[in-house]
Amino acid sequence: PTASPRKQRKKLVDRRTQAAYLLSRRSNEAKVARERASVELDSSSDDPDRFVGFRFDENKAKETTTDKLNHYSHEA
Structure with missing residues (x-):
């Protein structure tokens, strides 16, 4: 039976939203x-007081992305 x-x-629409996301x-x-x-x-510079930026946590990023995709696919 085909979907309505x-x-x-x-x-x-869900697929488009997901693709855009x-x-x-x-x-x-x-x-x-x-x-x-x-x-x-920047961090290779000799100045020890120089700000060395954040570390990107890939696992955390993957986790939140999956959560968001699940959220999109369950949306009314």
Whole structure:
């Protein structure tokens, strides 16, 4: 039995939302990677008081992303 047109529409919207979300996340990760690279360049400086930036926790990022995707797929 095929899904009702309304359900099919919802599925499509969910997929689009998910795709848009993943896309924005990918560009965010690229941005973080660039920042991390520039931070690591900065930290090679001789000045010990120089700020060395944050560490990006990949596991935490994956966790929250999965949570968000689950949240999207269960949305009314």
